[in-house]
Amino acid sequence: MKTLLFGNVTQPPYQNNLLPAVRALERSGPTKVVEPRFIEGFVPTGAARPALIPAAAVAETLASFQPDVVVCLAGGLYLARESRRLFPAGTVFAGLALSDPLGLDASLEIAPEFDLYYTQDPQTLPFYAARGIAARRCDPATDPELYRPLGLPPEDDVLFLGKWTPHRDEVVRHLSDKFRVAVHAHAGDSRWTIPARPPLESPAELCAGINRTRLMLEFTLLDDADGPFRGTSRMTNRPQFAAACGVPTLIDPFDHLSDFFEPGVEIEVYRSREEAAAKAAALLSDEPRRREMGRRARERVLREQTWDHRVEMLRNDVRELRARRVESRTAPD
DSSP: OOEEEEOOTTSTTTHHHHHHHHHHHHHHSOEEEEOGGGSTTOOOOTTSSOEEOOHHHHHHHHTTOOOSEEEEESTTEEOOHHHHTTSOTTOEEEEEEOSTTTTHHHHHHHGGGOSEEEESOGGGHHHHHHTTOOOEEOOOOBOTTTSOOOOOOOOEEEEEESOOOHHHHHHHHHHHTTSOEEEEOSTTOOOOSSOOBOOOOSHHHHHHHHHTEEEEEEOOBOTTOOGGGTTOBOOOSHHHHHHHTTOOEEEOOOTTGGGTOOBTTTBEEOSSHHHHHHHHHHHHTOHHHHHHHHHHHHHHHHHHOBHHHHHHHHHHHHHHHHHHHHHHHHSOO
């Protein structure tokens, strides 16, 4: 199965999330990658709005590569219907939304342009269904070769990666009173109570940064979201990154957490800043338990949460869709 992928997969820091998907696709078959940000006339939107891939670039790509599957990976990317008509008959178009629910408005707008559409956020599925869109889950995943144990000596007790929100800053400030906390924030963001370090913008930098901490901190609460998702929770792939490195994560719980990790065994949960500090202290003072939790988390990721698993799911969905198309064409009137 030949795949044409549109995605800004080498753009820092998004490459941390996107390159694992590309590597899995390349392992599964011939894959050509086109980065829209290098195309003249392309207007990026950061998934806040639909981002059209210029038709001229599509035609140019097809001159040398005829795919079976076209994948638009994150960023609100989509192809106009005129562009899709340029592809061979039977080509399957798949879109992957990695910013839901924050980018849900753009996702809902472009999803009807795809044969298969996936979201990383299970709570958005009813919103797709209400629009008549049969979106599917593509749960957070990682690449256990890009993110792996390196045996580096720890330099920090707790590490957080991500953007500032009032709630996150409050928890980080409370933890920093007791532990050595590292925050790698978005470039130029000076709102953190403790000094923020530069972003880790490549898989190599991110892997080394995770390996230099004893415990990862994650927030699922969307305290800065607009509309119906404010105050809800979502899973990013940061716990999978940490797990792949053998580092356990301290996380606020949500309805789907057990879909990914077993609380108390593969991941540790907290419900307040005080409980976060208490759980961190317990793990940091119990080296055997902390290491065992990291080992079990990595085993869980290897077993079911790699991008190879997600690409295998995509391939199966494509095969089933093509089989249904053949069946519908050959069915008697």
